[in-house]
Amino acid sequence: MRLCRLLFIVSILVLVGAASVAQAQDERFGIVVHGGTMIPVTQDDNEESGTAFGLRFPINTGTIFGIEPYIYTGSGKEMTADFGFGPETREGIDLTSWGANVSLGRLVKPGFHIAPFVGIGNNTLHRESGEISKIGYNGGLELGIAPGKMMINLRGEMNVVDIGESSRKWGLISLGLGYRVTPNF
Amino acid sequence: MKALRFAALLLPVALAGCILTTGQFNIDVDLDDPITIDSDQSYYAEVVDMNTNEDYVSHKDDLVGIADIALLGTAVNTGPADIDVEVWISPDASKYSDADDVRENAYKLWGPFGVAADSERKVTWDDSAALFNSTGKFVLLEELKGDGVFTMYALRTTEILDAKSVPVAKTSGFSELSLNEGKLVITIEGKD
Numbered sequence: 573m574r575l576c577r578l579l580f581i582v583s584i585l586v587l588v589g590a591a592s593v594a595q596a597q598d599e600r601f602g603i604v605v606h607g608g609t610m611i612p613v614t615q616d617d618n619e620e621s622g623t624a625f626g627l628r629f630p631i632n633t634g635t636i637f638g639i640e641p642y643i644y645t646g647s648g649k650e651m652t653a654d655f656g657f658g659p660e661t662r663e664g665i666d667l668t669s670w671g672a673n674v675s676l677g678r679l680v681k682p683g684f685h686i687a688p689f690v691g692i693g694n695n696t697l698h699r700e701s702g703e704i705s706k707i708g709y710n711g712g713l714e715l716g717i718a719p720g721k722m723m724i725n726l727r728g729e730m731n732v733v734d735i736g737e738s739s740r741k742w743g744l745i746s747l748g749l750g751y752r753v754t755p756n757f
Numbered sequence: 758m759k760a761l762r763f764a765a766l767l768l769p770v771a772l773a774g775c776i777l778t779t780g781q782f783n784i785d786v787d788l789d790d791p792i793t794i795d796s797d798q799s800y801y802a803e804v805v806d807m808n809t810n811e812d813y814v815s816h817k818d819d820l821v822g823i824a825d826i827a828l829l830g831t832a833v834n835t836g837p838a839d840i841d842v843e844v845w846i847s848p849d850a851s852k853y854s855d856a857d858d859v860r861e862n863a864y865k866l867w868g869p870f871g872v873a874a875d876s877e878r879k880v881t882w883d884d885s886a887a888l889f890n891s892t893g894k895f896v897l898l899e900e901l902k903g904d905g906v907f908t909m910y911a912l913r914t915t916e917i918l919d920a921k922s923v924p925v926a927k928t929s930g931f932s933e934l935s936l937n938e939g940k941l942v943i944t945i946e947g948k949d
Contacts, residue, residue, distance in 0.1 A: 656787075
């Protein structure tokens with residue numbers, strides 16, 4: 573059910589993006605599959621880095637800003653700590669995030685690009701002991717090259733999930749492989 | 758345009774710097790070792806003064822919440838009946854007279870954690886973190902934000918079975934329980 577809801581919302585965002593592309597015939601959008609590492613920041617109860625995979629849908633808007641709906645899921649890794657009576661283990665926190673980024677500069681273009689971006693999204697943090705869904709904020713930088721229709725990009729970003737009076741934070745480093753699409757509307 | 762791009766490059770860095778001032782920090786509290794409830798006792802009480810804990814003192818002023826708590830150790834049941842272990846909390850250093858008094862006036866913090874007759878069971882971090890009660894957690898948070906002194910009670914409950922082995926009541930007696938190498942691990946939300 574949750575996956576269906578996520579796919580629905582991502583589809584809506586992609587359609588909105590496609591509509592904006594349709595208004596600017598020479599513009600393009602893309603689809604990027606990415607994977608990388610998810611690094612917890614200042615989380616004593618969730619210290620180990622995990623893996624993250626997802627999809628991004630960068631869209632040129634015809635302005636200096638690009639928009640990019642995204643979804644990814646990350647698996648937290650079990651950590652070990654010693655409180656004086658031998659090692660104790662704690663399961664990692666799994667993270668599912670979806671939302672949209674806004675970039676300064678186009679994320680879909682031929683050649684090389686550097687683009688800073690910020691974004692907002694819904695984040696579900698899951699452990700066996702409980703699950704919460706909260707708003708989170710992203711920010712980072714993408715380096716990309718696009719040989720032909722392909723896109724290759726390297727991205728570093730910070731995801732900050734607002735959990736009330738505090739936050740849980742992850743750094744994400746990901747490598748993406750994508751395809752540029754020129755729609756024939 | 759250049760200024761705008763430069764500002765956008767700096768924005769995530771500034772954002773990261775700002776938000777990095779908060780995080781989750783573990784505070785581990787040594788409990789009496791062992792904690793023992795003999796068959797003629799109904800509970801065990803321990804006054805905890807967090808002000809003797811360096812980690813707590815260094816984060817006390819920045820503490821905004823509790824992210825995770827766990828009671829660790831090994832529970833040993835030397836009696837002939839299965840028991841459930843519970844931990845209760847009262848927000849001061851006073852001690853109640855018996856288990857019924859504790860249940861009436863204190864707040865349940867953790868449990869139940871089942872230990873079979875004549876056996877021992879390790880309380881793991883994952884299992885333990887799932888057993889905390891939200892009301893007790895709130896009381897603990899208020900105490901951590903306040904004077905840092907509270908009383909923890911360990912109670913053991915034994916079910917009384919009828920002729921068909923159906924539970925008909927619970928009592929705080931019969932079996933001897935001990936918790937060895939007990940630790941309370943509190944993961945606080947605070948500033949770095």
